[in-house]
Amino acid sequence: MHTWDVMRQDDLGNTFHVASHDSRIAALAQVLVMESGVPHKQSYWVEGPPGPAVRTNRDLYLVFLHLGQEARAASWSLSAFLRALWKVGAPLSDRASLEPDDVAAMFAAASTTPPAAFDPAWSGKDLALPGTEPDGYADWERVLPVADRRPGGLPHPSAGPLYYTDSAEERAREHSRHHE
Numbered sequence: 054m055h056t057w058d059v060m061r062q063d064d065l066g067n068t069f070h071v072a073s074h075d076s077r078i079a080a081l082a083q084v085l086v087m088e089s090g091v092p093h094k095q096s097y098w099v100e101g102p103p104g105p106a107v108r109t110n111r112d113l114y115l116v117f118l119h120l121g122q123e124a125r126a127a128s129w130s131l132s133a134f135l136r137a138l139w140k141v142g143a144p145l146s147d148r149a150s151l152e153p154d155d156v157a158a159m160f161a162a163a164s165t166t167p168p169a170a171f172d173p174a175w176s177g178k179d180l181a182l183p184g185t186e187p188d189g190y191a192d193w194e195r196v197l198p199v200a201d202r203r204p205g206g207l208p209h210p211s212a213g214p215l216y217y218t219d220s221a222e223e224r225a226r227e228h229s230r231h232h233e
Contacts, residue, residue, distance in 0.1 A: 055075070055102045058080070059098075076108070085162040106154050107154050123164055136169045136170075137164070137167070141195065
């Protein structure tokens with residue numbers, strides 16, 4: 054069985070072992086959670102067997118399937134999950150592209166960390182893409198519908214008639230409106 058270690062270097066150059074994981078994705082997720090908090094001078098990385106854990110689209114699908122089952126069991130709202138995803142994605146903002154392991158780790162980290170607080174400024178943010186397709190972190194932020202979600206699952210007025218709701222109560226109300 055393989056082990057991946059999360060390592061930390063403090064601002065004096067000292068290196069410390071933080072934790073061990075049986076999964077590269079779990080180790081990368083822990084690093085994202087630690088990097089997405091309060092700004093600091095420490096650096097974190099993962100040491101372990103080389104090579105990706107997610108090699109195919111099916112591998113990524115299975116990771117997402119498992120995370121979805123965990124999120125459903127934990128009763129996460131869509132708004133909370135998207136805000137957590139936005140939060141843990143910030144440490145990757147300087148990368149031009151992400152490896153599948155990074156994407157899987159980002160979603161895994163989002164399912165384990167408290168979400169960022171809703172920023173009312175998001176509601177007034179221009180969500181239009183400057184190009185024909187998303188390119189880079191700034192465009193990813195525009196595509197991620199955090200700005201369309203308000204606390205309590207209420208949509209931004211510009212979200213249009215089709216949107217997801219966050220609670221069973223809201224889904225029931227929406228269902229009854231469409232079936233009256």
